[in-house]
Amino acid sequence: MSDISVTIIDRHGHPHQVEAPTDMNMNLMELVRAYELAPEGTIGVCGGMAMCASCQCYVLSPHALPGKSDEEEAMLSEAFYVRDASRLGCQIHLTQELNGLEVELAPEGS
Amino acid sequence: MIKTDILIIGAGPTGLFAVFEAGLLQLKCHLIDALPQPGGQLAEIYPKKPIYDIPGFPEVLAGDLVDNLMAQIAPFQPGFTLGERADTIEPQEDGTFIVTTSEGTRHQAPVVAIAGGLGSFEPRKPELDRLEDFEDRGVTYMIREPEAYRGKRVVIAGGGDSALDWSIYLAEVAREVTLIHRRTEFRGALDSVEKVQQLKNEGKIRLITPAEVVGLEGADRLEAIRVHRGGLDGEELTLETDAFIPLFGLSPKLGPIAKWGLEIEKNAIKVDNTLDYQTNIPGIYAIGDVNTYPGKLKLILCGFHEATLMCQSAYRRIYPDKRYVMKYTTVGGIHGFDGSKKEAPKAVVKSID
Numbered sequence: 001m002s003d004i005s006v007t008i009i010d011r012h013g014h015p016h017q018v019e020a021p022t023d024m025n026m027n028l029m030e031l032v033r034a035y036e037l038a039p040e041g042t043i044g045v046c047g048g049m050a051m052c053a054s055c056q057c058y059v060l061s062p063h064a065l066p067g068k069s070d071e072e073e074a075m076l077s078e079a080f081y082v083r084d085a086s087r088l089g090c091q092i093h094l095t096q097e098l099n100g101l102e103v104e105l106a107p108e109g110s
Numbered sequence: 111m112i113k114t115d116i117l118i119i120g121a122g123p124t125g126l127f128a129v130f131e132a133g134l135l136q137l138k139c140h141l142i143d144a145l146p147q148p149g150g151q152l153a154e155i156y157p158k159k160p161i162y163d164i165p166g167f168p169e170v171l172a173g174d175l176v177d178n179l180m181a182q183i184a185p186f187q188p189g190f191t192l193g194e195r196a197d198t199i200e201p202q203e204d205g206t207f208i209v210t211t212s213e214g215t216r217h218q219a220p221v222v223a224i225a226g227g228l229g230s231f232e233p234r235k236p237e238l239d240r241l242e243d244f245e246d247r248g249v250t251y252m253i254r255e256p257e258a259y260r261g262k263r264v265v266i267a268g269g270g271d272s273a274l275d276w277s278i279y280l281a282e283v284a285r286e287v288t289l290i291h292r293r294t295e296f297r298g299a300l301d302s303v304e305k306v307q308q309l310k311n312e313g314k315i316r317l318i319t320p321a322e323v324v325g326l327e328g329a330d331r332l333e334a335i336r337v338h339r340g341g342l343d344g345e346e347l348t349l350e351t352d353a354f355i356p357l358f359g360l361s362p363k364l365g366p367i368a369k370w371g372l373e374i375e376k377n378a379i380k381v382d383n384t385l386d387y388q389t390n391i392p393g394i395y396a397i398g399d400v401n402t403y404p405g406k407l408k409l410i411l412c413g414f415h416e417a418t419l420m421c422q423s424a425y426r427r428i429y430p431d432k433r434y435v436m437k438y439t440t441v442g443g444i445h446g447f448d449g450s451k452k453e454a455p456k457a458v459v460k461s462i463d
Contacts, residue, residue: 040402041377045228045362051155052361074297078269078358080237109234109361 004096009060009104010037020094028103029055029089042108048090053079055089056106063101065092081110112189114140116424117209117219119196119367122150124398124413125225126179126188131421133186134439137428138447140189140219142196142211144230149176151227154360165411175410185446191215195230197366199394207393221393221424224372224379225417226400228362236267236356240326248332249354259284259353265335267323268357269293274302276357281314288316288349290323290337326354370394378402386423387416393427395420 003019008031010016020031029044032055046052050071056079059065065087068076072091076082086106092098116132118125121143129139147153149172157173164170170178194211199222201207209217233251235241241249253259253276264284266277269291275298277289289306296303309315318339324346325336334350364377372389373380379396381387383403387395397420398413406412425434443453 039377041228041362041364046151046155049156049159052359054361071297073293074269074295077291077293077295077297080234080358 002096004094004099004101006031006094006098006100007061007102008032008035008037008057009102011105011108022094022096026094027090028057028092028094028101031094032089032105038105038108043105044090046090050075050088050091053088053106053110054108056081056086056110057089057103058083058085058106059087059101059103060085061100061102063098065098079106079110081106111208112140112191112215112217114138114189114217114219115428116140116221116223116421117142117207117217118223118225119143119209120150120225120227120398120400121145121148121190121192122225122227122398122413123152123175123179123410124227124417125150125223126176126183127414128223128225128397128417128421129183129186129188130179131418132424133183133447134437134442134444135421135425135434137421137425138188139186140191140217142191142194142209142215142217144193144195144212146193148180148190148192149173152176154231161410163409163411185444185448185450185452187447191217195365199370201391201393205393220428221395223417223420223424224367224389224394224396224400225398225413226364226367226396228399229364229367230362231360232363232365233356234358234361236323236358238323238326244326244328244332244354247330248328248352249326249356251356253280253355256280256283261285262352263350264288264353264355265290265323265349265351266355266357267291268359269296269298270357270359271298271302272359273357274298274306276355277315278302278305278309281309286316287314288318288351290318290321292320292322294319323354323356364400367400372396375402378406385419387420388423395424 006020007017018035043054045054072088115137116139118141121141132139152172153176160169194213196209197212198210206220207222260283262284263286265288267290281287310317321337321339323335324338327334334348338346379401381396381401387397397416399408
């Protein structure tokens with residue numbers, strides 16, 4: 001297992017290329033928090049249960065991500081600023097296949 | 111005026127447990143919470159989810175943990191002001207504080223413990239032009255008095271439990287109920303979904319899906335909404351209505367507490383973690399997810415610890431001249447304010463022949 005590289009564009013439009021471990025059972029929302037790319041309290045509010053949309057992001061790279069669960073679909077259907085490329089960061093597990101992933105955080109309050 | 115020893119803002123697990131620790135010190139507590147029921151996030155967001163890191167509980171449902179805490183603190187007869195948000199705090203000359211809620215309820219105590227979690231839960235508002243102009247003039251985010259909608263035309267938007275449940279309820283009250291949702295699927299308890307289906311079939315609820323409200327119209331108050339139905343090649347229609355109720359869930363906001371003069375960092379209140387979780391204002395403490403200090407972890411079990419130390423400090427603040435040492439419940443038992451008593455059974459002392 002080795003680290004992967006992920007590019008995250010923060011809510012101000014600044015890109016950050018960060019290293020992410022794939023052996024810590026981490027998801028994308030947690031990665032954003034680990035690097036403090038969005039202020040605490042504005043991301044991962046529900047803790048990662050797909051019960052809020054504070055970790056919504058737009059997937060910019062053509063990676064084949066695992067499909068959305070019913071819970072994620074339902075939450076995104078109630079969220080704001082949703083696009084076709086929207087996902088909940090907490091539902092994207094960091095795996096080797098996601099090396100080079102590029103995402104943009106949706107606006108606060110989504 | 112409600113008077114108490116420790117005024118706790120937030121009735122989540124940390125706030126509830128603080129009542130217990132205060133009770134062991136014979137201190138009375140009163141809790142304020144913006145939600146209509148105690149339990150905080152555990153009751154509001156994830157009552158049916160299991161928690162695995164409560165010491166001594168290999169697994170416990172969030173809702174059950176709240177029930178257990180309520181049972182544990184019952185002997186100490188906490189007071190509750192529910193469904194009201196703590197808005198202002200006024201320090202008094204005698205060192206006490208007066209906290210007033212959104213509804214104007216006043217509370218006075220020598221110690222205030224903020225156990226506010228992520229803040230108070232506020233409705234999530236859709237991005238619509240002139241939305242704020244129509245607030246309380248046809249647009250509401252919470253239904254307080256369903257009777258106000260008798261004989262009216264109501265549009266509800268949303269796809270979760272509250273949108274479903276209120277559509278069902280208002281179908282019997284309002285002249286006309288329209289439910290609008292972005293998708294054809296709804297997320298809610300199975301029987302609510304089935305009931306809405308049945309009411310739709312009976313013509314008592316008009317369902318517009320997949321659709322989205324895209325505009326509001328009216329002079330002084332809301333008169334109509336514009337709805338976009340279908341996908342990209344969909345159509346736009348205008349719907350006359352007396353009320354529009356978007357129910358898109360709640361999101362926590364630190365809210366008025368942020369203006370109480372407390373030191374805030376990372377959307378949380380800075381406290382002295384080397385001692386007693388007191389804030390920069392003596393007499394005001396912050397415990398649980400709402401506070402921050404080096405190494406802070408937002409865990410229920412950490413909130414319990416913080417609540418315990420806060421109570422010890424509160425006791426010394428309220429009774430500076432009294433000497434006191436912590437007593438184990440196994441030794442001291444529980445003496446409720448309601449006269450109830452719990453203690454360890456005495457060992458049998460008897461000779462064996």
